[in-house]
Amino acid sequence: MANIPVNKTAHPFDKARFEALLNRRFFYAPAFEIYGGVAGLYDYGPPGSSLQSNIIAEWRKHFIVEEHMLEVDTTVMTPAPVFETSGHVARFADWMVKDLKTGEVLRADHLVKNVLEARLAGDKEARGLAAQPVKDDDKKKKKKDKAKAVAVKLADEQVKEYEAILAQLDNYSGPELGELCRKHAITNPDSGNEVSEPQQFNLMFASSIGPTGQHPGFLRPETAQGHFLNFSRLLEFNNGRIPFASAQIGRSFRNEISPRAGLLRVREFTMAEIEHYVDPEDKNHERFADVREVELDLLDRDTQSAGSTKVTRMKIGEAVDKGIVANETLGYFLARINQFLLKIGVDPARLRFRQHMANEMAHYATDCWDAEIQNSYGWTECVGCADRAAYDLSVHTAKTGHPLVVRQALKEPIVTEKLVAEFNKKNFGKTFGKDSALIQKTVDSMDEAALSKVQGELAQGSATITSSDGKEFKLTPELLTIEKKTFKQSIREFTPNVIEPSFGLGRILYVLLEHSFWSREQDVERGVLSLPAVVAPTKVLIVPLSAKTEFDPLVREVSTKLRKAGVFSRVDDSNTSIGKRYARNDELGTPYGLTLDFASVQNRTMTLRERDTTGQLIGSIDAVIDTVIELVNGTIDWAEACRRLPAYDGVQAVE
Numbered sequence: 090m091a092n093i094p095v096n097k098t099a100h101p102f103d104k105a106r107f108e109a110l111l112n113r114r115f116f117y118a119p120a121f122e123i124y125g126g127v128a129g130l131y132d133y134g135p136p137g138s139s140l141q142s143n144i145i146a147e148w149r150k151h152f153i154v155e156e157h158m159l160e161v162d163t164t165v166m167t168p169a170p171v172f173e174t175s176g177h178v179a180r181f182a183d184w185m186v187k188d189l190k191t192g193e194v195l196r197a198d199h200l201v202k203n204v205l206e207a208r209l210a211g212d213k214e215a216r217g218l219a220a221q222p223v224k225d226d227d228k229k230k231k232k233k234d235k236a237k238a239v240a241v242k243l244a245d246e247q248v249k250e251y252e253a254i255l256a257q258l259d260n261y262s263g264p265e266l267g268e269l270c271r272k273h274a275i276t277n278p279d280s281g282n283e284v285s286e287p288q289q290f291n292l293m294f295a296s297s298i299g300p301t302g303q304h305p306g307f308l309r310p311e312t313a314q315g316h317f318l319n320f321s322r323l324l325e326f327n328n329g330r331i332p333f334a335s336a337q338i339g340r341s342f343r344n345e346i347s348p349r350a351g352l353l354r355v356r357e358f359t360m361a362e363i364e365h366y367v368d369p370e371d372k373n374h375e376r377f378a379d380v381r382e383v384e385l386d387l388l389d390r391d392t393q394s395a396g397s398t399k400v401t402r403m404k405i406g407e408a409v410d411k412g413i414v415a416n417e418t419l420g421y422f423l424a425r426i427n428q429f430l431l432k433i434g435v436d437p438a439r440l441r442f443r444q445h446m447a448n449e450m451a452h453y454a455t456d457c458w459d460a461e462i463q464n465s466y467g468w469t470e471c472v473g474c475a476d477r478a479a480y481d482l483s484v485h486t487a488k489t490g491h492p493l494v495v496r497q498a499l500k501e502p503i504v505t506e507k508l509v510a511e512f513n514k515k516n517f518g519k520t521f522g523k524d525s526a527l528i529q530k531t532v533d534s535m536d537e538a539a540l541s542k543v544q545g546e547l548a549q550g551s552a553t554i555t556s557s558d559g560k561e562f563k564l565t566p567e568l569l570t571i572e573k574k575t576f577k578q579s580i581r582e583f584t585p586n587v588i589e590p591s592f593g594l595g596r597i598l599y600v601l602l603e604h605s606f607w608s609r610e611q612d613v614e615r616g617v618l619s620l621p622a623v624v625a626p627t628k629v630l631i632v633p634l635s636a637k638t639e640f641d642p643l644v645r646e647v648s649t650k651l652r653k654a655g656v657f658s659r660v661d662d663s664n665t666s667i668g669k670r671y672a673r674n675d676e677l678g679t680p681y682g683l684t685l686d687f688a689s690v691q692n693r694t695m696t697l698r699e700r701d702t703t704g705q706l707i708g709s710i711d712a713v714i715d716t717v718i719e720l721v722n723g724t725i726d727w728a729e730a731c732r733r734l735p736a737y738d739g740v741q742a743v744e
């Protein structure tokens with residue numbers, strides 16, 4: 090939608106009102122609320138569920154359909170050996186600290202972040218630099234919440250030091266976080282008490298499979314392993330060719346230490362993950378030319394190491410050419426992620442791509458970038474995009490013996506010559522008895538140079554070899570011959586590398602809601618969610634002037650025509666003014682409204698209202714339906730609709 094409402098930016102984001110709207114309209118709510126709720130678990134209501142489904146539908150179109158990805162749906166419950174092999178049992182952990190008096194548990198890096206950010210905010214206010222002075226009622230809260238420090242000026246060096254710590258927060262190990270807490274007197278903001286040394290806490294939910302309790306399992310913390318374990322079948326499905334990608338949308342579970350940021354940090358959430366398999370020797374992407382010119386805000390590793398968070402706007406083509414982004418395939422996905430997020434309505438001014446610091450990256454990853462989106466909680470990772478190299482497929486191959494590899498026929502066979510040792514088994518057994526196996530093992534483990542040396546000695550009559558435990562054996566040409574042989578290799582076998590874009594749909598949904606929210610008037614409860622039609626839960630609201638039966642045939646006609654065109658509409662014939670009905674649907678993000686009144690019954694006309702501008706057009710029922718279908722499908726914008734249909738300036742029935 091090209092229409093920016095005139096007064097959309099006039100009122101600063103009001104979080105209390107925003108949250109009240111989400112709650113009132115049941116976008117989502119704490120799960121098990123009437124039992125007191127459980128931190129980090131949420132249920133989505135009707136508009137939240139539709140919004141999520143629409144985001145998923147667009148995601149499938151944008152990635153799976155567009156890129157011919159192979160979709161899978163693998164199990165959540167996973168036997169423990171899988172996560173032992175993948176490294177999750179040993180390493181899928183965060184650092185936690187305990188309040189030494191109350192026992193409250195906090196995530197160590199979040200504690201450092203919250204306290205230092207609050208001190209910097211207090212410093213800004215003391216220097217008169219704060220964008221918005223702390224409100225009185227906030228100040229009352231802050232007496233208890235010491236993380237939100239009140240205006241206290243810091244020394245200049247301290248400001249610099251805090252900023253440098255925050256710029257590379259994800260780079261610290263547990264002991265380093267403990268050191269930071271001690272050095273900067275960081276205590277639990279809720280109580281002011283000191284905290285313990287950081288300890289590791291594994292985030293996976295443990296379970297057991299079957300009645301015996303002898304088969305431990307875990308709820309998966311990401312969908313990725315399900316893709317990898319099916320790699321051979323997927324490769325076969327793809328006729329043995331790479332590159333190709335598998336994709337999966339499904340639930341994941343993480344026992345987060347202290348989830349406090351609403352949908353941004355939950356214990357059960359929906360992920361959409363892509364595993365793109367490439368030849369390690371060729372990570373170019375055949376469609377990279379399509380995205381070369383896409384500009385992204387990049388925050389690279391070096392900038393963060395220098396203590397800065399300043400982004401550089403750069404074309405992805407240039408970023409790959411300069412080696413800032415490791416390869417074309419990774420760059421291709423960063424650009425496609427950017428396009429997807431903008432399409433569903435994320436504000437481009439609040440989107441950046443941040444490169445992982447060396448310590449932050451999984452040890453096997455060669456490069457990793459997060460799509461971070463700014464919201465009232467700060468910058469939040471919403472999509473991770475990593476080059477996982479050959480790690481996952483290699484470890485599962487090594488553990489199971491099942492080769493998760495690609496075998497490619499070579500256009501030109503590779504011809505090599507090698508020395509080969511052959512034993513005269515009969516004579517050998519007779520001469521060396523039980524030592525035969527040891528001698529064979531010793532010879533088999535020899536490299537080309539060692540074999541060549543033995544070959545030379547044999548030509549002189551005999552050779553002496555030494556086994557790994559120091560025993561010496563004398564060999565003659567009757568027992569062993571070594572000859573050069575020619576080998577022809579017509580198959581290349583290798584483990585592909587994996588580029589993984591990984592989306593958290595709840596985080597995307599939440600930031601999208603924040604970015605879409607504004608108030609029509611400063612002091613009146615008239616919130617609007619300017620969601621693009623492509624994801625809006627309901628696309629068109631049909632509003633008959635009243636619930637009188639004389640409108641029924643027209644309501645039926647209009648809703649049937651919209652349904653046939655695949656446009657999701659809803660009828661609101663509730664007993665309240667049309668203005669109130671529209672206001673309610675502005676809060677639900679419904680982009681278009683159709684009003685049926687007495688003129689509709691008499692002349693078959695209908696008005697069309699646009700949510701953000703509240704502009705209205707009038708036309709014949711059929712012309713309006715055609716226009717609204719095109720608007721919803723995105724083939725025209727509101728400016729074009731205004732050219733097609735006359736403005737409606739009749740009775741202000743809709744306002």
Ligand SMILES: Nc1ncnc2c1ncn2[C@@H]1O[C@H](COP(=O)(O)OP(=O)(O)OP(=O)(O)O)[C@@H](O)[C@H]1O
Nearest residue numbers: 343345353354355358470471472473591592593596
């Ligand atoms: N607890 C969570 N709640 C909601 N979404 C999550 C959560 N953890 C991860 N995600 C989503 O899954 C995506 C991929 O997961 P990944 O393992 O890369 O996250 P992460 O680096 O562990 O996140 P964080 O550092 O914020 O804990 C993230 O980009 C995010 O959108």
